[in-house]
Structure formats: C-alpha cells, structure tokens
Amino acid sequence: MGDDVHRDDAFWTITVLEPILVQGPDPTATAINDAVMDVATIPISSYVEGPRVEAHHCPDCGADRGWTAFGHWTDPARLVCPAGHTWTPWEDDPA
Numbered sequence: 001m002g003d004d005v006h007r008d009d010a011f012w013t014i015t016v017l018e019p020i021l022v023q024g025p026d027p028t029a030t031a032i033n034d035a036v037m038d039v040a041t042i043p044i045s046s047y048v049e050g051p052r053v054e055a056h057h058c059p060d061c062g063a064d065r066g067w068t069a070f071g072h073w074t075d076p077a078r079l080v081c082p083a084g085h086t087w088t089p090w091e092d093d094p095a
C-alpha cells in the first residue's frame with residue numbers, strides 16, 4: 001500500500017449536501033431585503049431573514065447546497081457549486 005501521504009500536503013474534497021449556516025450580518029441578505037422592500041411584487045417568501053443565521057450560497061447563482069469543497073489543509077477552502085462556479089468563502093483572512 002503506497003498511500004502514505006504527508007498530512008500537510010493532503011488534498012481533500014468534501015461534498016456539501018446541506019446549506020452551510022453562517023452567523024452575523026450578511027450584506028447580501030441586506031441587499032436582497034432592500035430589493036424586496038422596493039419591489040412589492042416579490043412574494044413575501046423571498047424575504048431573507050437576517051442578519052442572524054444565513055445559509056452560505058454561491059455568489060454567482062445562489063445555490064446553497066450540492067457544492068464540492070476542496071483544498072489543502074494549509075490553504076483556504078475552495079467551493080464549487082453544481083453549476084461549476086468556483087469561489088473562496090471566508091476570504092477575510094489574507095494568506
């Protein structure tokens with residue numbers, strides 16, 4: 001068996017089946033709420049709750065599940081949504 005990998009170099013992938021909930025003020029939610037308040041034809045169910053707990057979602061298409069997360073232990077995670085968009089969540093820690 002030759003899979004004796006160095007831990008620091010391990011490349012991992014995780015399939016994310018459920019929404020990731022993030023806490024705290026979400027500028028996206030605020031923007032959506034503002035838009036909903038401006039456009040009265042949007043059903044009330046479109047109203048985003050918050051700024052409490054929000055589901056993290058794809059910045060391009062808004063998918064909140066079905067992603068694949070991948071990366072190295074030493075690097076920030078990257079996420080891929082079902083439509084193939086790739087982004088780095090939680091980039092507030094500059095490497």
Ligand SMILES: [Zn+2]
Nearest residue numbers: 058061081085
């Ligand atoms: Zn997407």
